[in-house]
Amino acid sequence: MMYNDDTIVAVASPAGMGAISVIRISGKNAIDACNQIFPAKDLSKVVSHTIHYGHIINDKKEIIDEVMISVFRAPKSFTTEDSIEISCHGSPFICQQIIEELGKHQVRLAQPGEFSMRAFLNGRIDLTQAEAIADLIAVNSEKSKQIALHQLRGGFSSELSKMRTELIDFAALLELELDFSEEDVEFADRKKILNILNELQHKIRPLIQSFKLGNAIKNGIPVAIVGKPNSGKSTLLNALLNEERAIVSDIAGTTRDTIEDTIQIDGILYRFIDTAGLRNTEDTIEHAGIERAKQKIKEASIILFVADINEPYKNIIEEAKQLDIQEHQELIFVLNKIDTISSCDGYDIEEAISTLTHSKAIALAAKDKTHLDKLKNILTSFSSSIAQEDTIINNIRHYESLKMVDVCIDEIRDGVNQTISNELIALDLRRALQYIGEITGEVEIDRDILGNIFGKFCIGK
Helix, strand or coil, X not given: CCCCCCEEEEECCCCCCEEEEEEEEECCCHHHHHHHHCCCCCHHHCCCCEEEEEEEECCCCCEEEEEEEEEECCCCXXXXXXXXXXXXXECHXXXXXXXXHHHCCCEEECCCCHHHHHHHHCCCCCHHHHHHHHHHHCCCCHHHHHHHHXXXXXXXXHHHHHHHHHHHHHHHHHHHHHHCHHHCCCCCXXXXXXXXXXXXXXXXXXXXXXXXXXXXXXXXXXXXXXXXXXXXXXXXXXXXXXXXXXXXXXXXXXCCXXXXXXXXXXXXXXXXXXXXXXXXXXXXXXXXXXXXXXXXXXXXXXXXXXXXXXXXXXXXXXXXXXXXXXXXXXXXXXXXXXXXXXXXXXXXXXXXXXXXXXXXXXXXXXXCCECHHHHHHHHHHHCHHHHHCCCCCCCHHHHHHHHHHHHHHHHHHHHHHCCCCHHHHHHXXXXXXXXXXXXXXXXXXXXXXXXXXXXXXXXXX
């Protein structure tokens, strides 16, 4: 994607029929072009941030539509250029006619993300804020919205700016020493330098670690529902989703493949994955489903191990051990079919398993949703730390760059400890600054990378 200073236009509202559509125009010719098709008022003389009623006409002086036109004068617009928004009736045919008329007056169709790209290149927003716009458009949960809004408001950029300032101050001291190297003058206190590096990593590493959480929030926290055949996995999925999503049967091995769906609990999106029952089988198709289930277990952040509460609890624990749960995964024992035994016995088994495994355990009846709310509370308790995080990253580009900054700081520290020459330490410092600058776009970025970032935006944004 190449930036030009010409005038662009696109429909900013969703595709399809609707009551109202919005057409955006931005560029040096935006107001003059609109004046050619909007005879009701001379838009070149109106005040910025005002709305005007009238009709759009074609070159034959025929009325195309009755519209409202919003005027935003440079630099007080999203792109910092003269901008117009035309609110017209929602017919795609009418939108196309208006765009065609504008095309006769030196206005071209915008490429995906070109409005946001102009806002970035004109200094209106930085690159992380631009990416937050795309995230905000695609949010699917309350927490995803909060993360995107925090980034759009410059929360992440502010943290990066502070880090960059500290590194620049450090670099200035080193450069000063290099200028006076022949006089053997030391301006930088090595102990202070190490403290600065430690503080920087104390800020960077939590951001790096937050990526896994941020990515899970963005796409839905993966929760694998696993267990033996007929333990009630599909019934539990249907109960959680409050719909008959999975086929339920008394026949063992009914679920042959994974079934996925999402729900939002307390503002966080969970992606539940019902898997094939785990057992030894000669059935080729069922075996393939079990292998896929094992793969989903590896990918899950939370694992609901569903077991029939009538089974001896020691057997349940042994079966769970076969899952090879990793340290970063949370295991919850779901002791199903509590309705088939006395509730007191159910709580005893729940407590025994929880005590012996140091994992959460909940006795419930998926069929009639008894204690389902308790399971949801346990799920949200594992995610409570999410709400306490100020900045969470969910962008792979940010993650990779921050990892490289961390590596550079390690190398700088090694250089300081080993009294390596300032020239070499300065090189690592410049690399660290380059990686931080690439995240926000403060340093020059390859146009192919920019094209890839903004090319994923919808047209009109």
